[in-house]
Amino acid sequence: MASPIAGNESFTTVENTVGQLDRLNVADVRAFDLVTQNLLIEDNARISSLKPSLEGLSAAETANEADTPITLTGTNNIVLSDFNGGGATVVNLPAATENATVVLLFTTGNTANNTLTINCASGEEFLAGTTLKSAGVTVVQSTSGNNRLVYTPSGTTTNLVNMGTRLYFLCTNAGVWRMNSKFNCSETTATGAFVFSTV
């Protein structure tokens, strides 16, 4: 058989190629190894659709009713809020940059019915399909372009948003916030309505 590289001596053999790939044994690449990060990576892994850990987040900012309107700037923060429906409150999210994580943590129960408005920064939006439980119990979902989320409490003690409730905002694509939530579900927490909109 004639040499297939006749006239082209600048080839690289498979053996050479594999030698360059020694740092990555493809046969060992498994999702389990990569996402469990056994003893290799200590940074927080942020998986787009899952609630991030609170590990390493700062509690440097607050979003209390008395300070409305509140414009958040930190992108790695737990933000405590005493919002309880006593006064209309506006919270402006920081710019959605990759890996940004903001967790809004409520420190008291809702007893009145003034609204909480959460705005994306200019030109940004919530990922279409973001899903939250709402009054009823039913669910609300964002659509493309939605950049505002309004929560209207019911003025009772059965609100979905109450002490310990968390709203998670996570960015994996610049300009787009993904959301997740942790509600304190008791037998009757069924009131308080979320609405996504575009302004």
Add this chain to the structure above:
Amino acid sequence: MASPIAGNESFRNVENVTASGAETALDSVNVSQLNVNVLTTENNLDITTTLLSNVKPSLEGLPVTDHTGQVAPNYVEGINISDYNGSAARAVQLPAATVGKVVVHLQAAAVGAGGADLEFDVLKTAGDYFAPGTNLLSLSAGPALPLVFSSSAATTPYSTDLDFEGVANSTLGAGALIYFWCTKQGEWHVAHDLASSATVATGIFTFSSN
């Protein structure tokens, strides 16, 4: 320069490795971008939801179906809203367990004093089952140790039924969620977000096979 493959004509060159044969699979992996951070944060690469076998799925992007009033609802992929309240039995038929499918039961209201069961059946004709070793928090009637775990069968025959018996003040409160998701053909993973307050005292999950 003498040919470095003189006497060894059975080589494959780089072009062949990346363009043909068994190594074509390498084309789908941009090795220069393959690292833990990229794969787990998915920056700019993938906005589909991630589904892991041992992590509850996200609700993001799931379609919503309301089964109010149905005594034998056929659940479909997505969020399934149920008005089960314990006054009458409900027999839920889960869809076929295919990889990537997420089915969520959303409890629309609290369970009352009825005591009738809410039952989830896998698609038995397809041989589906609940993942062995599934553990669900359950509240038994026994006062000595009311909080227990209900576990699916660890060996064959695997569990195919999941029953919930609730009366007033049960863990299946308004807004409670039961997640079913599939990462292996025919096998449902199960987890839940239940009510928890000082007055929640009942709610028994039971796995069985029949």
